[in-house]
Amino acid sequence: MLVVSCAITLALYLLPFGGTLxxxxxxxxxxxxxxxHGLMSLLLGGGFRRLNMWSxxxxxxxxxxxxxxxxxxxxxxxxxxxxxxxxxxxxxTLGRTGSGAREVLVVRNLFGWVFTGxxxxxxxxxxxxxxxxxxxxxxxxxxxxxxxxxxxxxxxxFTRTASNPNGRFPSDVESMAQxxxxxxxxxxxxxxxxxxxxxxxxxxIFWRR
Numbered sequence: 001m002l003v004v005s006c007a008i009t010l011a012l013y014l015l016p017f018g019g020t021l022x023x024x025x026x027x028x029x030x031x032x033x034x035x036x037h038g039l040m041s042l043l044l045g046g047g048f049r050r051l052n053m054w055s056x057x058x059x060x061x062x063x064x065x066x067x068x069x070x071x072x073x074x075x076x077x078x079x080x081x082x083x084x085x086x087x088x089x090x091x092x093t094l095g096r097t098g099s100g101a102r103e104v105l106v107v108r109n110l111f112g113w114v115f116t117g118x119x120x121x122x123x124x125x126x127x128x129x130x131x132x133x134x135x136x137x138x139x140x141x142x143x144x145x146x147x148x149x150x151x152x153x154x155x156x157x158f159t160r161t162a163s164n165p166n167g168r169f170p171s172d173v174e175s176m177a178q179x180x181x182x183x184x185x186x187x188x189x190x191x192x193x194x195x196x197x198x199x200x201x202x203x204x205i206f207w208r209r
Contacts, residue, residue, distance in 0.1 A: 001095065001133075001136050001137050001140040002140055002144070002206065004137060005137065005140045005141040005143075005144040006144055008141060009022075009141075009144055009145065009148065024115075025145040025148075025149070026057050026149070026153075027053065027055075027057060027115055028119065028142070028145060028146070028149075029084050029145070029146060029149035029153060030053060030057050030058070030059040031051075031053065031059070031112075031115070031116065031119070032083045032084045032087045032146060033059065033080045033081070033083050033084060034051050034053070034059040034060065034061040034080060034083075035051070035061075035083060036079040036080040036081070036082065036083020036084075036086070036087075037061040037063060037076060037077070037079050037080035037083070038051060038061045038063065039079065039083075040075060040076045040078070040079025040080075041061075041063040041064070041065060041076045041079070044068065044072045044075060044076060045067075045072075046063055046064050046065045046066070046067075046068060046072075046076065047063060047064030047065075047066075048061065048063060048064070049062040049063065049064055050062045051112060052112055052164075053111055053112035053115060053116075054111055054164060054165055055111055056164075056165070058162075058163065058164035058165070059112075059164070060164055060166075061080065063076060070179045070180060071179075071180075073175075073179050074176045074179045074180050074187075077172045077173075077175050077176050077179075078172075078176065078187070078191055080172060081156075081157065081172055081173070081188075081191040081195070082191055082194050082195050082198065084146045084147075084149045084150055084195070085146070085147070085150045085194070085195030085196070085198045085199050086195075086198055087143075087146050088143045088144075088146035088147040088150070088198075088199055088202055089143075089198045089199055089201055089202025089203075089205075090202070091139050091140070091142055091143035091146065091202075092140065092143045092147075092202035092203055092205060092206040093202055093205045093206065094139055095136055095139035095140040095143055095206065096205070096206055097132075097136065123138075126138045140206075143202070147199050147202075150192075150195045150196070150199060154192060156171065156172075156173075157173060157188030157189070157191055157192050158173070158184070158185050158188045158189075159171050159173075159174075160173075160174040160184055161174065171184070173185070173187045173188040173191070
């Protein structure tokens with residue numbers, strides 16, 4: 001399943017219009033990134049008010065972090081940066097078998113509703129109608145896309161600003177630097193290292209007997 005998923009992914013980048021065909025997976029990584037912020041906020045006792053996404057691939061999670069100190073705010077920021085890697089590792093773990101794959105919101109703007117609704121519908125249809133092999137392939141394929149996004153979008157770990165249709169803002173790592181003093185590239189390197197370690201763990205779980 002992993003080899004087939006990688007082959008399909010490679011074909012997407014080699015075929016004409018492959019960039020257009022692979023665009024939904026860029027958006028999927030954005031969705032997982034912003035959900036990572038929101039879920040970490042909830043785990044630390046905060047709130048998750050809304051998630052906005054745009055067709056450009058930009059996204060923003062609006063959180064309620066009232067009462068959070070510097071450390072909890074920084075952990076909430078890190079939750080989005082490592083979210084795709086954690087999700088990929090989880091999907092690799094569930095994708096070991098067809099039965100495990102079966103187990104596998106807070107969106108407030110129109111594009112986010114449409115995209116998230118399509119993702120949810122595809123997941124539901126696969127779970128209800130798909131064979132165990134089809135479900136396993138779907139989960140592993142998504143895991144491969146999320147794993148690739150850790151590297152294809154790694155430049156975000158080392159940039160000080162980010163933009164969306166509402167303007168330019170400090171990036172997650174720059175915000176972490178402002179909270180915890182060390183330079184932004186240090187936090188980018190730390191989150192990137194953690195992401196690679198989590199991916200390695202997920203692949204080890206997937207391959208072990």
